[in-house]
Amino acid sequence: MNILSIAIKEMKHDFRDRRTLLFMLGFPIVLMLILGLALTNAFSSEISVGDVKVAVKDATGGGPLSEAFAGFAKEVGKTGVTFEPLKPGANGREEVENNHVSGYVELTNQGISLYGSSRDAIESNIVQGMLASFTDKYNAAAAVARIEPAKTEMVLATGGSDYIRELSVDANRTPGSVDYYALAMTVMVGMWAAMGAGALIQGEVLRGTAVRLVIAPIRKSEIFVGKMLGGIISNLLCVMVIILFSKYVFKAYWGHHMGVVIAVLVSEVVMAMSLGLAGSYLLKGTASRGVISLVVQLMSFFGGAYFPILDDEGGGLMGFLVNLSPIRWANHGLTQVIYADNVSAAWPVLMLNIGFAALFLGVSILAMRRREGL
Amino acid sequence: MNILDIRGLTKKFGDFVAVDNMSLTIREGEIFGFLGANGAGKSTTINMISSLLRPTSGEIRILEKDIAKQSRFAKTNLGIVPQDLAIYEDMTAYENVSFFAGLYGLRGDKLKERAEEALEFVGLSDKAKSFPKNFSGGMKRRLNIACAIAHKPKLIIMDEPTVGIDPQSRNYILTSVRKLNESGCTIIYTSHYMEEVEEICSRIAIVDHGKIIAEGTKEQLKSTITDVKDIRIELKSVQGTEGELLKPVPGVRTVLQEENVIRVHSDAAVDNLNRILKQLMDAGKEIRSVEEQEPNLETVFLTLTGRNLRD
Incomplete structure (x- = not known):
């Protein structure tokens, strides 16, 4: 009962402190909106490719390759890739360099040469893929022609115009900018619990009320658990508000495993509270709050709360710092849960959070028992 | 009956001896003045009586029970009015009193009744739903007292309860101390205002360098310096x-x-x-x-x- 009344008192403090509450809820929501809108393009996976123009110089003097290529050019012309003869006197490579065309093809009796443009890498890749497909088919037809010339046409006709087949892996399930920041901000707010926890005991000492709590006929453990419980519930309510706001106002995608997502966030809040508490015991005085705030901000920065940090940026010192951030663990795990339906990705995050929470709580309990008063 | 018995109490902080082999007895029904300049050792003594500090050696008994062995009993019978305000500014006066009284096992109607009684005693009934951040210094001091008395302790320690308040509030508090005493509470009272101690205390101890150097009624103490x-x-x-x-x-x-x-x-x-x-x-x-x-x-x-x- 004492635990409950201390927890309720703690929640009253949290929800009556309008300035902190506004910061806890307003800041992430505003940031979600601003960053989500500002970085929309950075998260877009759509690339529009217009008509692709390729210059062709046929130096074969006619013949099977020339004929086959004409058929190929006619076929792919329907997809927006046009092969046009190189103008007399023009230099094909210079045409590419000057960006007049996306590629230049030379047909000789030795084979086909393609000069692509590094400026239009995607267009060049498309042309390269089509030509590779064409040469495979032409080589097969040439081999058949040597044995059974009558069936050459049939080989060239196989597959029709299917020179490029587009395949994508669940293209609709990649996070947009609002989705990304909804998750990142929620995880960051969960981690902010550490800052509140840093003042959990310090606050009572500074207010002078620690005296009244210690002289009351209750155990120190009841004070400790009550305060932790109140802090955890308050922070979780803030996290839930951010989730619901992002889901229903910003239409952020939270996947089909909300229970798992919430479980991860609960473990994160418990770990953050334990971290803040341990920090306040180990770094005595008001300085602890500054140190804890700094640590949380660094965790947010390296954890990708303000801008996405990709996996391939994970090398060296940066990679080391990135992987130390609990925000990174949670972001990474929850992205897998939400976008790849990979529920098992939550387990390592849960285990890490619970493990560190146990460690920090152990440190806090030891420090509390050794200390006179709170 | 002795409400407080201190025997050979010592508290050391490293090499510094804050309380030096102190012995003291306070009987039920007294208003006991505890006088000492800053650093004399009176706050350390009070903190040990309230279980905020552990004695280096010695024994403290409240109502004949050793507080080290029966701390719950001792705490239940003790109320502290700390020198610094110990109230939550963002909780109403009623919430403050009922929260602290609740920690002493009071629940439901009894808790409500005691909290209202305590607020009435200090003259804050009409401010029960107000937040202390809007209170004057004197009103906060009175709420500080209400938080200490709602559970009806037998021994109340008041550590400079009138610091920094207006004369009207000071008189109110002094009257409250007398009324508490008349209702059966024993009070240990410390103050920097000698006239307060002289006015309300039935017995006085003077502490210096961690020791009680004089003890008795004010007349007895005055007679020692002829x-x-x-x-x-x-x-x-x-x-x-x-x-x-x-x-x-x-x-x-x-x-x-x-x-x-x-x-x-x-x-x-x-x-x-x-x-x-x-x-x-x-x-x-x-x-x-x-x-x-x-x-x-x-x-x-x-x-x-x-x-x-x-x-």
């Missing part, structure tokens, strides 16, 4: 050099300054008033009045400790 006289001299202006000026006069022990008045404590057996006045006049001091007073508690304190209570 060898000292207290001369009050009002000057036109005081420069602060008067102490040095009067030190060479035979019999002068201490010189205190209070605005335009200097108070000279001197050996009663030495007839030195004329020499004191001559010394002042030779230094160009303009004397407005001279009065020889009966020793009061302040004289006792000064004589015994060599320090002013507010030092």
Whole structure:
């Protein structure tokens, strides 16, 4: 009962402190909106490719390759890739360099040469893929022609115009900018619990009320658990508000495993509270709050709360710092849960959070028992 | 019955001995004045009685139960009014009182009744739903008292409950202390205002360097210093050099300054008033009045400790 009344008192403090509450809820929501809108393009996976123009110089003097290529050019012309003869006197490579065309093809009796443009890498890749497909088919037809010339046409006709087949892996399930920041901000707010926890005991000492709590006929453990419980519930309510706001106002995608997502966030809040508490015991005085705030901000920065940090940026010192951030663990795990339906990705995050929470709580309990008063 | 028994109490912080083998007995129904200058050891003693600090050695008994062994019993019968305000500014007066009273096992209607009673006792019933952040200093001090008495403790420790408040609130608090005492509470009262202690305390202990150097009723304490006289001299202006000026006069022990008045404590057996006045006049001091007073508690304190209570 004492635990409950201390927890309720703690929640009253949290929800009556309008300035902190506004910061806890307003800041992430505003940031979600601003960053989500500002970085929309950075998260877009759509690339529009217009008509692709390729210059062709046929130096074969006619013949099977020339004929086959004409058929190929006619076929792919329907997809927006046009092969046009190189103008007399023009230099094909210079045409590419000057960006007049996306590629230049030379047909000789030795084979086909393609000069692509590094400026239009995607267009060049498309042309390269089509030509590779064409040469495979032409080589097969040439081999058949040597044995059974009558069936050459049939080989060239196989597959029709299917020179490029587009395949994508669940293209609709990649996070947009609002989705990304909804998750990142929620995880960051969960981690902010550490800052509140840093003042959990310090606050009572500074207010002078620690005296009244210690002289009351209750155990120190009841004070400790009550305060932790109140802090955890308050922070979780803030996290839930951010989730619901992002889901229903910003239409952020939270996947089909909300229970798992919430479980991860609960473990994160418990770990953050334990971290803040341990920090306040180990770094005595008001300085602890500054140190804890700094640590949380660094965790947010390296954890990708303000801008996405990709996996391939994970090398060296940066990679080391990135992987130390609990925000990174949670972001990474929850992205897998939400976008790849990979529920098992939550387990390592849960285990890490619970493990560190146990460690920090152990440190806090030891420090509390050794200390006179709170 | 003894409500508090302290035997051989010692508290050391490293090499510093804050409380030195102190023994003290307080009987039920007393208002006990606990006097000492800053750093004398009274707060450390109070903190050990309230279980905020663990004694290095010695024993504390509340209602004949050792607080180290039966701390729950001791805590239930103890109420503390700390020197610094110990209230939540963002909780209403009622919420403050009922929260702290709830920690003493009070629930439901009984809790409500006791919280309302405590607020009424300190004259804050009409402010029950107000937040202390909007209270005056005196009202906050009264709420501080209400939080300590709602669970009806038998022993209440009041550590300078009237610091920094207006005379009206101070009178209210002093009246409340008397009423609490009349209702059966034993009170340990510390203050830097000697006149308060003199007015309400039935017995007084003077603490210095972690030891009780004198103990008894105010009359008993005053009777211990018959060898000292207290001369009050009002000057036109005081420069602060008067102490040095009067030190060479035979019999002068201490010189205190209070605005335009200097108070000279001197050996009663030495007839030195004329020499004191001559010394002042030779230094160009303009004397407005001279009065020889009966020793009061302040004289006792000064004589015994060599320090002013507010030092």
